Amino acid sequence: MYVDSGSTDGSVAAARGLGAGCGRTRSRHSLHRGARNAGFARLVATAPDLAYVQFVDGDCELAPRWPEAAIGFLDAHAYAAAACGRLRERHPDRSVYNWLCDKEWDRPPARSAPLPAT
Known part of the structure; x- marks a missing residue:
């Protein structure tokens, strides 16, 4: 869509x-x-x-193996509602703005805590 x-x-x-x-x-x-x-x-x-x-x-564009990685994560973690990847600027060296965006998006991966079993 x-x-x-x-x-x-x-x-x-x-x-x-x-x-x-x-x-x-x-x-x-x-x-x-x-x-x-x-x-x-x-x-x-x-x-x-x-x-x-x-x-x-x-x-934006997706990294080639992202869909399989996200689906694998979601299938393995039934409690997860979403999977989010790392945003990267394709050409961080082309401008200060691109470089700043890439630095802003450079965060360590995090996972929310699993929900308690019901």
């Missing part, structure tokens, strides 16, 4: 070309969470039996 907030970069056509369902938010300036919520609602309506959902912002 691809939700767009009014971009003009051809991403809607590219997503449709890959077979993704597409939608648009009402405002070009709508909040990102609104687009994510709209896409999630439409995805659940069209495929209610999905076991997993991966949210990816339009300016």
Whole structure:
């Protein structure tokens, strides 16, 4: 599912070309969470039996082995509701902004405590 907030970069056509369902938010300036919520609602309506959902912002990409790692973690930890990976800036050396983002995202991995057995 691809939700767009009014971009003009051809991403809607590219997503449709890959077979993704597409939608648009009402405002070009709508909040990102609104687009994510709209896409999630439409995805659940069209495929209610999905076991997993991966949210990816339009300016991001997934590491090649991330989906398998996340699914493996979720399958092995029934109490977990989400798996989050490490954000990396692709080109931290291209600008101070890129470098700062990469440093801000460089946090040690953490796991929440397991829920007590019921």
